[in-house]
Amino acid sequence: MSQLLKANGLSVSFGAAKVVDEISFGVPRGGTLGIVGESGSGKSMTSLAIMGLLPKGGKREGSLDFDGTELTALSEPQMRAVRGDRIAMVFQDPLSSLNPYYTVGTQIAEAYRSHRSGVSRKAAKQAAIEAMERVHIREAGRRVDDYPHQFSGGMRQRVMIAMALSTDPELIIADEPTTALDVTVQAQILELLAEVQRDTGAALILITHDLAVVSEVADELIVMRHGKVVETGSAEQIFSDPQHSYTQALLDAVPRIDDSIGELRTTGGKA
Amino acid sequence: MSALLKATDLVKEFPVAGTAGLFTPAKKFTAVDQVSFELQAGQTLALVGESGSGKSTTARLASRLIDVTSGTVHLDGQDITSLQGADLLEVRRQVQVVFQDPFSSLNPRHKITQIITAPLRYQKRPMPGGARKVAQGLMERVGLNPEHVDRFPSQFSGGQAQRIGIARALAVGPRVLVCDEAVSALDVSVQAAIINLLRDLQREEGFGCLFIAHDLAVVRQIATRVAVMTAGQVVETGERDEVFDHPQHEYTRKLLAAVPRIRPEWEAARRRNAEKVKS
Numbered sequence: 144m145s146q147l148l149k150a151n152g153l154s155v156s157f158g159a160a161k162v163v164d165e166i167s168f169g170v171p172r173g174g175t176l177g178i179v180g181e182s183g184s185g186k187s188m189t190s191l192a193i194m195g196l197l198p199k200g201g202k203r204e205g206s207l208d209f210d211g212t213e214l215t216a217l218s219e220p221q222m223r224a225v226r227g228d229r230i231a232m233v234f235q236d237p238l239s240s241l242n243p244y245y246t247v248g249t250q251i252a253e254a255y256r257s258h259r260s261g262v263s264r265k266a267a268k269q270a271a272i273e274a275m276e277r278v279h280i281r282e283a284g285r286r287v288d289d290y291p292h293q294f295s296g297g298m299r300q301r302v303m304i305a306m307a308l309s310t311d312p313e314l315i316i317a318d319e320p321t322t323a324l325d326v327t328v329q330a331q332i333l334e335l336l337a338e339v340q341r342d343t344g345a346a347l348i349l350i351t352h353d354l355a356v357v358s359e360v361a362d363e364l365i366v367m368r369h370g371k372v373v374e375t376g377s378a379e380q381i382f383s384d385p386q387h388s389y390t391q392a393l394l395d396a397v398p399r400i401d402d403s404i405g406e407l408r409t410t411g412g413k414a
Numbered sequence: 415m416s417a418l419l420k421a422t423d424l425v426k427e428f429p430v431a432g433t434a435g436l437f438t439p440a441k442k443f444t445a446v447d448q449v450s451f452e453l454q455a456g457q458t459l460a461l462v463g464e465s466g467s468g469k470s471t472t473a474r475l476a477s478r479l480i481d482v483t484s485g486t487v488h489l490d491g492q493d494i495t496s497l498q499g500a501d502l503l504e505v506r507r508q509v510q511v512v513f514q515d516p517f518s519s520l521n522p523r524h525k526i527t528q529i530i531t532a533p534l535r536y537q538k539r540p541m542p543g544g545a546r547k548v549a550q551g552l553m554e555r556v557g558l559n560p561e562h563v564d565r566f567p568s569q570f571s572g573g574q575a576q577r578i579g580i581a582r583a584l585a586v587g588p589r590v591l592v593c594d595e596a597v598s599a600l601d602v603s604v605q606a607a608i609i610n611l612l613r614d615l616q617r618e619e620g621f622g623c624l625f626i627a628h629d630l631a632v633v634r635q636i637a638t639r640v641a642v643m644t645a646g647q648v649v650e651t652g653e654r655d656e657v658f659d660h661p662q663h664e665y666t667r668k669l670l671a672a673v674p675r676i677r678p679e680w681e682a683a684r685r686r687n688a689e690k691v692k693s
Contacts, residue, residue, distance in 0.1 A: 181604075325464035326630070326669065327669060327672040328464075330671075330672040352602065355631075355673075355674035355675055355676050359677075379680060382676055382677065382684060383687065384684065393602065394676075395606075396602045396606040397631070398634065399634070399675075399676075401658075401675065
């Protein structure tokens, strides 16, 4: 599989603090790269560096080759043409990413029109309805005029995914897309992302702290800690034969739902 | 054996905002609907469910942080449902709560000494050797460096801050510890340490633990018994392994099926590979 995105020696620093330290990875075309790590590992900064959306004072170094285009060499207007169009992003908290004063249809249509010059409002709204149908929001034609607060958490995340999909991106970056969701809703959203990938052939970068989630979704995996990549490989390699002691410790720490620690049963002795 | 904490037919209704008229009462939303459970000393009862299932409200009712609409709560056979004043203070000594977000439940302007000994101060209880010494002793018990007793909450990590919250809850020697999503906001390696800490403390102190969680994998590690809640009602309750391995209610099955799992064949391979390295 050829690589859609290749990061080489990517670093992010704020003054003297290097929060991402010369990391390299590849995202296979149509495949899924999982980036896992605990808080402070630099996984979210990595995604913002790709999007060129680092917070003020953040400095990016190294190379980001996106389908032959060097992203780090693009001007802001050039990057704006890539961002949201060829690379789209889905964040953890859909409520804070949506404007409460506008209907979801208006917001999806706006995202669409900003990348498709000359599209009429009517056509953009139609595109928004179609995008909402693609993410299985029922009665999309009616719900397109609803406001974000009228949607549940899972439905809002569907709206965000619809927005990301409206421009047919080649790469979707999802940063903890299911962390704020209930487990049954999480399963639906993960299924939806997989379906979107099957249908559109888009590649996915899934950023998460949840190893079980990443094991169900990712083809390739990088494990980050303190801004560095400690281990990289196929998901199967890393889950079945982790080489780095940190990866091993991380896997040991994950509570298993199908496996309980026997000693608990005797607590109090009157179970 | 009588239960340490017993809830019978708990109901909590909240008025729905904006539905009250001048002469008409507000519409009622039933957050907790006829919930009953029993918690034994030295055991952990997990209340599990998705957001809005009423699990946190149930915990708050049982710990007398909010008042019931109807139903009763018994602590050690005594009806505590409507106790007030000095009697309620005694309940507060017996029942302590650890919250989800350690930082928002710790006063940022107070030193750790003040925070940990606050329950003792409020209850005007003696502190042998002084507050500092008592705080240091509690810090040691939860695995914190007692030399950090003069620090402020912001100087601690999330896991350490949660240990401070646990130390504060243990200060009065409670018989019931209510943990409301106490490990949900923590990184996985920190979470494992806190789960182990709670388990060790329970073994030493023998308190009963009411453990509120949405993460079923965590519950599997810590619970003795499990009650599954949805839409304000308990739909299934039983011994932990019974509920996880042979779920009876359709909702429990759906919930368990939705939990993401590391592929079993990868897990098996990892165990084999780890064995190989050892030998």
